[in-house]
Amino acid sequence: MTTSADTTPNETAKLDQIPNAEFSYICSRNQHQAHDLLVRAIKQSGRSQKELSQLTGIDEASISRLLRRPRNLELKTLSKILYAACGAALSISPAFPMGASDWVIQAYSERTERNNTEHPSVFYKDTPADSLGQKVIQISDFRSNNQNTDDVKFLEMANA
Amino acid sequence: MFVTPEIDCITKLPFPDTFEGDRYAECAAFLDAYCELNEISVCEDPDYKRWDVMLARVRPVGDDFWSMRVTDPANTPGMRMLGGFCAKDEFVALVWEFREDIDKFDDLVKELKATWHDYFGGLPPLSGNSLDDYLSRYDTQ
Numbered sequence: 001m002t003t004s005a006d007t008t009p010n011e012t013a014k015l016d017q018i019p020n021a022e023f024s025y026i027c028s029r030n031q032h033q034a035h036d037l038l039v040r041a042i043k044q045s046g047r048s049q050k051e052l053s054q055l056t057g058i059d060e061a062s063i064s065r066l067l068r069r070p071r072n073l074e075l076k077t078l079s080k081i082l083y084a085a086c087g088a089a090l091s092i093s094p095a096f097p098m099g100a101s102d103w104v105i106q107a108y109s110e111r112t113e114r115n116n117t118e119h120p121s122v123f124y125k126d127t128p129a130d131s132l133g134q135k136v137i138q139i140s141d142f143r144s145n146n147q148n149t150d151d152v153k154f155l156e157m158a159n160a
Numbered sequence: 161m162f163v164t165p166e167i168d169c170i171t172k173l174p175f176p177d178t179f180e181g182d183r184y185a186e187c188a189a190f191l192d193a194y195c196e197l198n199e200i201s202v203c204e205d206p207d208y209k210r211w212d213v214m215l216a217r218v219r220p221v222g223d224d225f226w227s228m229r230v231t232d233p234a235n236t237p238g239m240r241m242l243g244g245f246c247a248k249d250e251f252v253a254l255v256w257e258f259r260e261d262i263d264k265f266d267d268l269v270k271e272l273k274a275t276w277h278d279y280f281g282g283l284p285p286l287s288g289n290s291l292d293d294y295l296s297r298y299d300t301q
Contacts, residue, residue, distance in 0.1 A: 021181035028189030028232060036198035069201060069212045098173060
């Protein structure tokens with residue numbers, strides 16, 4: 001740990017690198033989002049993979065592979081296919097699945113106030129799989145609240 | 161989506177800064193994608209599924225249990241999370257394993273069946289006539 005006596009005014013304490021697993025999570029999330037965006041756009045456009053191949057110059061097998069599951073899609077490739085499908089460009093905005101740092105929340109609030117827009121609820125809850133109102137419930141908690149498992153009604157549990 | 165404490169534990173930050181941690185992170189992102197109603201690839205027939213399909217029914221088909229198939233990171237055999245549906249779009253994940261640790265897949269399904277019975281007694285998982293009964297958004301391989 002450094003103290004003010006140990007650092008010169010131009011030195012800052014060295015930051016610890018963010019763990020690789022955390023990067024893996026964030027990168028994988030982004031890949032899933034990009035894949036979903038692409039799949040939705042193509043479905044809505046009604047374009048076939050053959051047509052997309054002709055429009056983009058990307059071979060059909062590659063397009064098929066890209067659409068099958070989330071992959072490390074190059075931004076250029078995503079842009080080409082998206083544009084070919086429906087004439088769209090990307091609109092990218094940050095999301096905070098782990099909760100934002102305080103300074104980020106403050107900066108975002110100031111920006112939206114300046115733009116005279118309502119503050120959108122873009123901040124997720126701080127557990128990874130707890131997004132968009134869907135619940136991740138530990139089944140042990142559920143069991144402790146429902147003694148008679150024969151009377152379990154799944155729909156009630158799902159809507160709790 | 162509903163998960164056991166064991167699955168909740170491995171799909172929660174912080175992930176261990178190890179090779180396994182990377183795999184747990186991919187699994188967590190997979191669950192996020194499911195919960196956020198991203199489109200996932202699905203296969204009903206366990207005997208004719210593509211290697212990278214994301215959700216596949218397991219044998220015996222009549223029991224209506226499914227496997228969530230996390231196939232990333234690319235240089236790993238992946239992970240499997242098994243469970244059943246309790247309602248449309250509502251998946252209950254009860255058991256998980258690294259794919260390379262699954263000796264006999266049928267044994268894992270038996271464990272899943274026993275675990276399901278432990279939690280829910282005689283109540284079977286959702287059984288549908290078509291994929292539309294299980295999921296709102298999906299893509300067949």
